[in-house]
Amino acid sequence: MxxxxxxxxxxxxxxxxxxxxxxxxxxxxxxxxxxxxxxxxxxxxxxxxxxxxxxxxxxxxxxxxxxxxxxxxxxxxxxxxxxxxxxxxxxxxxxxxxxxxxxxxxxxxxxxxxxxxxxxxxxxxxxxxxxxxxxxxxxxxxxxxxxxxxxxxxxxxxxxxxxxxxxxRNPQRALTSWQKFRYGLVKPGLRSIEQALQELTKELQEAESIPSDKVMMLNLLITRGRYRELRAARWLVSQLIPPLPPPVNNPPSPPDPLSQPSSPGTNQPPNPGQLATTNDSSLVLATETSTVDVQSLLFDVTVAKLQSGLVNYTGIPLEIDILKLTKKQELIYTILRKSEDLINELRLSEIQPEQLDRKSYSLIIDLWKEAIADFFGKYYSLNVRDAQVEVVPVLLRDAPLVEKEILNHIPLIRDLLAHLLFGEPLTIDNQVYALGSWEATRRAEALLQHWVIQVANGVMQPLLNHFADLEEVKQTFYDRRLLSTREIEKFRNNLSWRYRVRRYMSEPQAIFESSYTLFILGDRGIEKLTIYASRRQELEQLSGIQLAVTLVLEGRDAIAPRVRTAISFIGSTAVYLLTQVLGRGIGLIGRGIIQGIGSSIQDSQFRKK
CATH class of the missing domain: 3.40.50.2300 (Response regulator)
Known part of the structure; x- marks a missing residue:
């Protein structure tokens, strides 16, 4: 879309x-x-x-x-x-x-x-x-x-x-979680403006310290213009953003490391446990970082990326594509909040690493159920054929289908939870990366975002199965371009076809290639990322059509290079025969015909004389 x-x-x-x-x-x-x-x-x-x-x-x-x-x-x-x-x-x-x-x-x-x-x-x-x-x-x-x-x-x-x-606005009012989330989205923009102003201030000071006859006036004027524009933008943002209400009867919270970027030009090393972000939204953590610090940074960065517009650039239809932007942001934020609460509860319950092997997917199912109740409302009901139907119980009845088609296909849940709870290292491309390293944090960010997007798809799938064409649902949740019955059915058919192709083609191929496809939040919207992971055990369990697909792929890999070599040889031989043998033969025949015609003309002219 x-x-x-x-x-x-x-x-x-x-x-x-x-x-x-x-x-x-x-x-x-x-x-x-x-x-x-x-x-x-x-x-x-x-x-x-x-x-x-x-x-x-x-x-x-x-x-x-x-x-x-x-x-x-x-x-x-x-x-x-x-x-x-x-x-x-x-x-x-x-x-x-x-x-x-x-x-x-x-x-x-x-x-x-x-x-x-x-x-x-x-x-x-x-x-x-x-x-x-x-x-x-x-x-x-x-x-x-x-x-x-x-x-x-x-x-x-x-x-x-x-x-x-x-x-x-009442400056002392209490903010809801959704309002706090929307408030936090402006932080990166303000930091960017402040950093750019500091850089331009330094450039102007250096330029003005040089004698005027050596300064390129055009560059100086351009720099001053950019400086004025950024100051105007900062003034505008300060007008748009009222101060957050102070906490009531709460102890002061620790400083937010994401809101305290270091000044440009300073080379002081970060304190142990300090978090920072690079200008491309990637994650960098200093040494001795705790699991709580990593978790907080991952969730903060993911929340900030919700302002990207959430346009689907993967080429794969997703259930959440039918939602209008505000509902899509609200749903993903709800799941993020519930996921963070889940991880915090696991930490407080002192769960052991060996227990994660048994509970990982049941935790995801519980998260899915809580997200449905929170997003739609526990007592949300719809008028269906002159009868009031409670929505949440109907959606929860589809748990086995959602689990089979979506939730069971979320990869590496246990690895992500163990990384965030116990600091276990992540294995990336057969290399082990410790908690706090750039590679481990980027991989954890991708796994978390895929987790959240897939649970959001799971929330929307039963709604599309049972209440897709109800007018109240369309007006409340759907994007305005997907309101007609025809567009909705086309959207559902695309989803159904996608799951069939994945079951019989894409999934066996991914298992055979030892890879997972993740949905992540990029700078433009939802993007696709392919990662390597060992899937040998799944490969051994394939049967039927899925096994046949892997055999076809293996056969193609074995035969294709030889076929290409044979075709190349035949092509080269054909070119040689056509140009060197047949071409020269045709040339000699043509030359003989021309010479014979010339001789005949000369003989006829001689006889006339």
Whole structure:
């Protein structure tokens, strides 16, 4: 499934704010600011251009794009005439939004504004404006709002009843786990901005210390421009992110090593047990690292990668592909949280290494059951043929099928748990790597992410089996491109075909090649990674069609090189015969014919004389 590109129109007269929004959108492949407007007239001109029929591209490929307009209600055109009064200013804003809703129905409107008047916001919501975010929400909340509005859904930060709506957040409120997760996603962006600013500051200091006649002015101006842009982006992010509420009656938590990067240019070694991340999101751990440190780092990095968009780039259909982005993130985060709780419980129960051999897969099944109850809600029910059906018990009845098709195929569960609980080394490509090493931590990260994605697929499989085409399910969970019955059935058929191919072709081949295919969270989305692992015992247990597949592969490996050599020899012989033997023979015959014709012509001319 490919992800739509969201093209944005910024209607805001604050140039610093527009620059900051563009800087925020740059790291995300699905967000693109393609137009800006500082007046209402400019905005309408851009919207008029958007609704014109597109020119067909010469390549014949039409990109999947969705256009969204972002409006600041306090733009000067709506507030310039102070003598109008508040009521007239509100009427101007309502009239403009009404014009957009009526004339550009296919272009959703998101209010990203500092306006907090509850009556105006209620009126605009009732008018049908798709989204509202006050300036001051978290960065991830803004990204979710953009993507939900682009997906055709409504998104309002706070529920609006007939009473007043306040855009001010209570700084002492308690955050839910999902809100804390979304809050944590902005950390990497802030760290990147700060590190880039420090590097540019150092460059500017070095450049300014050189005599002016030796400095390339163009490079200096470019560096200063980048410095100003980054400062503007930092200012914007500071406006978007309110401070986290302080903990109540809780002891101060230890410092988060991921939020304390070392200053550029320092070469001090890390303290024992200190964790760090490289600029490509890979993991590096110092010596004497505990299992708790490794576990915390793995889960933190995996949570941070949920902002990638979770687009499936593997070429293999997955059950979670049917989910809208927010539900996909929520499901994977729920399983991550449950997985961390499971590992912590195992650590507290002082489970022994030999017990993991017996309990590994039963632990995964328990995790799957808890994830279903937590994600859908223990008492979630649906109206099926005029009867209320509790969803969770129906889904749990498919446990044997999910276990057979998905959960039992999650590899190396015991190795990952033993690594995180007891610090056992991981064997990678027949090499042993200790806890805290770069190789072991990267492998553990991949195993954890595959574990989480596969359990998420297991959560969605029974829902697709029993309630796939219910309207309430489609509106609540599905991506807007997979709402029709035809698309849903096509999606289910692709999944069914995938499991048949895997059972009889892909799995025997992977066993024969001593490999596993993992689904991991990359920088763009869900990607595929193939790793080596010994599977000799599984190979010896193959029978029937699966064994036949391995024999065919072995026969092909044995015969193919000889066949290629024989074909190459026959081809070379044929070329030699055609060019050297037959070609020369044809050439001699042709030459004799030409000479005979020439002699005949000369004889006839001589007789005439």
């Amino acid at each position: 490919s992800q739509s590109i969201i093209q944005l129109l910024l209607i805001d007269d604050d140039p610093i704010f527009r620059m900051g929004v563009k800087s925020i959108c740059e790291p995300f492949s699905d967000l693109e600011v393609i137009a800006e407007a500082v007046t209402l007239r400019e905005a309408l001109a851009v919207l008029d251009n958007w609704v014109k029929p597109p020119v067909a591209p010469t390549s014949g490929v039409i990109p999947d794009t969705v256009k969204v307009a972002i409006l600041e209600l306090r733009i000067k055109d709506l507030t310039a005439q102070k003598n109008q009064g508040t009521l007239n200013q509100q009427r101007s804003a309502i009239a403009f939004c009404q014009q957009i809703q009526a004339s550009y129905k296919n272009i959703p409107l998101l209010l990203f504004t500092s306006e907090s008047d509850p009556n105006l916001l209620i009126s605009l919501r009732d008018l049908g404006v798709q989204g509202y975010c006050p300036k001051g929400v978290g960065l991830e909340e803004l990204l979710i709002a953009l993507r939900q509005v682009a997906a055709g859904e409504r998104y309002w930060v706070s529920p609006i009843s007939g009473a007043a709506l306040s855009s001010q």
